Amino acid sequence: MKKHRKRVDRLxxxxxxxxxxxxxxxxxxxxxxxxxxxxxxxxWQTAEHHTTQGxxxxxxxxxxxLWLATLIAARMSHRAIHxxxxxxxxxxxxxxxxxxxxTPAIVPILFVILSTWNGRLGVIAVYSFFYGR
Numbered sequence: 115m116k117k118h119r120k121r122v123d124r125l126x127x128x129x130x131x132x133x134x135x136x137x138x139x140x141x142x143x144x145x146x147x148x149x150x151x152x153x154x155x156x157x158w159q160t161a162e163h164h165t166t167q168g169x170x171x172x173x174x175x176x177x178x179x180l181w182l183a184t185l186i187a188a189r190m191s192h193r194a195i196h197x198x199x200x201x202x203x204x205x206x207x208x209x210x211x212x213x214x215x216x217t218p219a220i221v222p223i224l225f226v227i228l229s230t231w232n233g234r235l236g237v238i239a240v241y242s243f244f245y246g247r
Contacts, residue, residue, distance in 0.1 A: 138211040139211050139214040140214065142212055142213075143214035143217055146180055146216075146218045147218040154222055157169055170223055170226055173222050177219040181216065188212075192204065
């Protein structure tokens, strides 16, 4: 409980600009989570047609495509509104904000990697990861 209180205190002491950066980063994480859930549901429906490498590639590819789309959209919208390129500070903020897109991909990738060790370590199989027991 003390750790949670320290985080809350740090957030209350943060500037409104820092809070806006954090909120933007969290927004991107939520957006990526919803998108990755849709991709994983699609993979689950057709699990027998995928390899482990294909599943990992699909998850990483989806996160990367979302990240690139976010970067391009932010640059285009900034230029359209401000009639100039982003500043280095704007790029740093954009990179921090969009970095949240990769976080939701970590856990599914770890589960898929662990599932490949089924015979050696007795961890769940890819099939059971997607279909349950």
